[in-house]
Amino acid sequence: MRIIATIKDVAKLAGVSVATVSRVLNKEANVLPQTKLRVQDAIAKLHYSPNLLGRNLRQGATKKILVLLNTISNPFYSQVVRGIEECAAKEHYSVMLCMTHGDPVLEQQSITLLQTKLVDGAVFLSAEQEGTALTEACRGIPVVQACEPRDGFLAASVSIDNKKAAYDAISYLIQNGHKQIAFFGASDTLSSSICRKDGYLQALSDYELTPNPDWIIEEGFSINAGVRAAKRLISCKELPDAVFCISDSCAIGAIRTLVEAGISVPGDISVMGFDNAEISKAFLPAVTTVQQPRYEIGYKAASLLLDAMRGEENRAVKITLPHEIIERNSVEKHT
Amino acid sequence: MRIIATIKDVAKLAGVSVATVSRVLNKEANVLPQTKLRVQDAIAKLHYSPNLLGRNLRQGATKKILVLLNTISNPFYSQVVRGIEECAAKEHYSVMLCMTHGDPVLEQQSITLLQTKLVDGAVFLSAEQEGTALTEACRGIPVVQACEPRDGFLAASVSIDNKKAAYDAISYLIQNGHKQIAFFGASDTLSSSICRKDGYLQALSDYELTPNPDWIIEEGFSINAGVRAAKRLISCKELPDAVFCISDSCAIGAIRTLVEAGISVPGDISVMGFDNAEISKAFLPAVTTVQQPRYEIGYKAASLLLDAMRGEENRAVKITLPHEIIERNSVEKHT
């Protein structure tokens, strides 16, 4: 392995002091063109690039922000991260991702990057530890939450109003003539799971429909969860005329399972998803769903984080962005 | 914002020297239990955590590796990254992700993290710059490639044999009675695009079939690319009896487009994908495809990177891992 050049080597080769090299590196004004050239020459010759550990140590900042998320296997987060990146780039921050895989220990490891000054701030797209533990772990560190705010975690958050979104989805089903509506949810403690179920129950109640407990099936967000939920539904003695699913993946698993069992979608049962995943549009039938403003959520979250890093106290800020129902072909419209 | 405690503050509060605090932090032996307690007490009181910038600077290493990838919107990479993470964790490295979004400038920014010692090494899951430029940019830095080796980039690589994989896929189609086989590919310069096309042409040639140029349609990897390719195919005066697609996304776009046009899959046309994406199993019809050992590719790549970071010279190593054909329902079996 070659020995790596430092600022001293450059200074020596150029016949100047390290201070002058530093000035050239940081594009300061007061350097004679000729010495500047000598320095740049030496830099090129030695393939020198400044060690940012030194710079960051000296400046007490790294110009980096961390995005913490459960897993990248859910493409939903892709656009959220893009929003974060583009907002951060405006102030010359770069973005790094770390995954927690649902493991509080891995999450804590990433938080250590914050505590130990390796990054300047973080956006939490998921949260594995308890809210109060997170608040404690992130004391004095700029952090915000996006998509999935955690109860008890004192940090600004950006998300849609999940309860209202589910409520609107159920209203849409009801307005299209469906009265017997099942719910495929998740039994975890994520705020989105809880809020979407609340919205479902609230809508049913407001429209004076009574929920059938057999039809509230909580298997999770994944395709396989949708498959399992649909199998359980099929074994019920009565079938609903519509199903609201907590995610598009779940909806797709459900649709393929129903269809395989000879139940037509949307002919016999309508199915509605959530998130507007890319596949929803291509699936057969195309899935009617609820769209979140993913990019905007990420952008706004980064913007709040930048505020916090500037010292602005905004830990109590809770922003909700508008959702939208995307009509496609998996819901039958009875008039 | 609270002032952040340093090792000095801890030392002062505990009434010891910074050296002793450092010894406690690094779990060295020669510290009296009672002083150790005093130090730990002070650490807790001050909510102190060591500034890793100082430590990393001192030690010349960060125990972090970077994964560079185009975008996380393709869930294919999720398992690859998992393999990297789990191998890296065995030697106490943590993994961070940076996206390039196909932009050489963003890629260069991430490479800067390497050049500037912020991370110890990197796995390239994509490459935006030219191979020779990358070789130059990464001189003296431990790097490896996975999935998509770049011509001219002198770094160890791990991938499947893309040409043979495509060849095997076409053979499979032919053995199941298909003779008129179209190819939906990508016109970029990725090695996988080129190799898979080569494999397609080679197989046709070996089985003495002549490729119809109208049926070689290169629109890309995405669902929309599959839609576009299928539309172009439909407008041909003759239709093939099978299509080999460069990705599962492409295959799904193609299937939904064919089906919408009243062409049955696999009844009229069989469609084969590539990658074994999660959705392929759930799609209707379930997509016959080629499986890559994603986790193993990542794991092996990380293992090679660890070797390189230990100083082992392995830049010329090229590893190919076995692929596998996954039979499902999108290919008709004529006997």
Add this chain to the structure above:
DNA sequence: TTGTACGCGTTATCAG
């Protein structure tokens, strides 16, 4: 067992 003092690579302050 503990403390002193130096150096990691950089930037910032001050003289000149």
Add this chain to the structure above:
DNA sequence: CTGATAACGCGTACAA
């Protein structure tokens, strides 16, 4: 316009 030097926070010889 340039140079010498003191930090930044930490780890580690060496000394005590």
